[in-house]
């Protein structure tokens with residue numbers, strides 16, 4: 001983890017004017033077939049979503065509510081299932097709840113659990129250093145937002161997710177779940193095809209990606225943890241699930257709660273408390289895994 005302790009000023013190739021550090025991006029083409037597939041998928045959902053907005057700009061209240069509800073449930077899968085439970089171990093979930101949350105996270109386009117967890121642990125271990133897979137400080141806004149997905153030279157060590165290798169078989173279901181997610185709405189008509197499929201996937205993708213692209217990149221931060229930001233407006237696309245309080249999270253990654261102040265809405269945490277009352281979850285105040293880079297063994 002030597003590079004994780006390099007200072008940004010020593011080695012960062014993009015530190016310069018605020019414009020350079022915040023907005024100029026590396027934005028290359030895919031190098032691998034996996035990268036090409038990811039690029040094609042993201043292009044497909046964004047083009048389909050644009051067409052859907054053009055053809056059906058007013059979906060009606062019931063369809064719009066269904067769009068928000070499915071996106072919200074998928075977001076719970078990502079923040080409670082993938083992030084707080086599987087990655088940081090700040091909450092233990094009943095196995096059935098864990099499986100349901102993995103399914104809805106994959107349905108929302110979050111990818112397979114092992115890959116998500118390993119990538120996110122690498123991000124925490126190397127935040128805003130050259131080894132960070134998603135840092136806008138090093139790659140620019142668009143790199144952090146999307147480009148890293150298909151153009152990254154980073155390989156994520158498998159042992160960053162050694163404790164959840166029993167979840168590796170979910171990878172096999174990724175393609176069929178994504179196809180069902182994209183096409184499933186067609187059963188309820190053409191407007192539902194767009195709003196429950198591509199438009200929902202585009203909302204979920206960008207809400208998550210903004211955490212990478214706008215919640216990081218403070219070039220004068222005193223530490224990698226302090227280089228992250230809480231971003232108020234991101235609460236809305238995040239559907240108030242709490243992931244926008246990202247500096248809180250970097251400062252206290254072991255906390256199951258992300259919104260610390262009373263006004264920092266964190267519905268993800270409320271859901272954890274409710275699950276705990278139903279004996280389907282248990283908060284862990286001192287989880288053993290992955291608090292600091294030094295605790296991760298390669």
Ligand SMILES: [Zn+2]
Nearest residue numbers: 120124249253
């Ligand atoms: Zn995290």
Ligand SMILES: [Zn+2]
Nearest residue numbers: 216228246250
């Ligand atoms: Zn971060």
